[in-house]
Amino acid sequence: MSLKDVIAADLDVFLNTDEFADEHILDGKKIRLVVAADTLNGTPLPHAEGVSLWRKVIHVSCTDLGYRPNEGGLLELDEQVYEVVNVEEQDGLYAITLEANTM
Template sequence: MSFKDQLTKDLDVFLNTDEFAELHAINGVELVCTVDNDQLKERSKKEYDGIAAGELLFFVKKADYGIRPEEGTPVIFDGRQMYVFNAREDTGMYEIILSQNRGG
């Protein structure tokens, strides 16, 4: 088995609903993803000098989600209107940070 094959196999563990992942409605489609707001806090510290980078970070299989969303793209996550703050692709998975515009 190649290294890439092993990484792909590991995605099935990371995105297993019996282990880490959960079903969430993303743009009206039920997708298996892993929400990781601890990772969001760490990224905010390292990459954004402690400034809040968004409100929700989740991982989802690229094959399940489709085309990587661009910054500012609207996303409805579990019925909540949000916007893509950042989206990265790595080894068949997207890491997507969402933020929510709030009127004031």
């Protein structure tokens, strides 16, 4: 088995809903992904007086998503719209940093 085959098999485990991933709605499409939230004890990070910053990093298969999101663009995750702050691709997986401000 080649290294690429081993990495692909690891992605199947990482994105398995019985292991790490959950199903979410991303831009209207049901997709398996892993969400890491950047919050303080489940509450948003303080951003400015009266405004809170929600930041999430999602890990999703490049193939499952089907396109590379544009930094500065918008993505809808589970009916919440976020700005795409950063997109990194490594071994068939996107790590996408999302932010949303709330009042």
